[in-house]
Amino acid sequence: MSIYSEIGHEKLTEILTLFYNRLFEDPFVGFLFAAFNKEDLLRKQILFTGRLLGAAELKYEGKGLREAHFPHPIRSAHFGRRQVILRGVLEELSIPENLISEWLALELSLKPFVVKGLADCSE
Ligand code: HEM
Numbered sequence: 001m002s003i004y005s006e007i008g009h010e011k012l013t014e015i016l017t018l019f020y021n022r023l024f025e026d027p028f029v030g031f032l033f034a035a036f037n038k039e040d041l042l043r044k045q046i047l048f049t050g051r052l053l054g055a056a057e058l059k060y061e062g063k064g065l066r067e068a069h070f071p072h073p074i075r076s077a078h079f080g081r082r083q084v085i086l087r088g089v090l091e092e093l094s095i096p097e098n099l100i101s102e103w104l105a106l107e108l109s110l111k112p113f114v115v116k117g118l119a120d121c122s123e
Helices: 003-007 009-025 038-052 065-069 076-092 097-108
Strands: none
Touching: 003 009, 003 097, 009 038, 009 076, 076 097
C-alpha cells in the first residue's frame, strides 16, 4: 500500500496547505518563496507529491525539478530546513512515524535535483 493510498487525497491537501503556509512564513526559507503565488505552488505540489507518494492517477504537468529549482539560490541547509518543517507538520497531524520516515526519505532522494553543486562540493 502506498503512502498516498494510506493517507488519502484530502489529508495530503491538508498537510501540504499547512506546510506551504509554514514555508512562506519561515524566517530561514521564506525569502525564497516571496516572489511566488502560494496557491499556484500548492496546486502543483499536491500533484507532484501525490505522484511521488504513489498516486498513479494524478497528472503533474509543472516544470521538472531541476528546471524549477536550479535558477534559485537553494542550498543544502534550505533543503534541510524544508525537511524539518515537513516533519513538524506531519507529526502535528498525527501521521504515523513509519510513513513520515518513508516520505522524508523519498524527498531526500530528490535533493540532487533541487540543490545545485552537490556533486562537486561538500556542503
Ligand atoms: C524534495 C524537495 C522538493 C520538491 C519535491 C519540490 C517541488 C516543487 C515543485 C513541484 C515546484 C513547482 C514547479 C513549477 O513551477 O512547475 C516547485 C517550485 C519551487 N520550489 Fe520546490 N521542491 C522541493 C524543494 C524545495 C526547496 C528546498 C526550496 C527552497 C527552500 C524550494 C523552493 C521552490 C521555489 C522557490 C519554487 C518556484 C520555482 C519557480 O517557479 O521558479 N523547493 N518545487
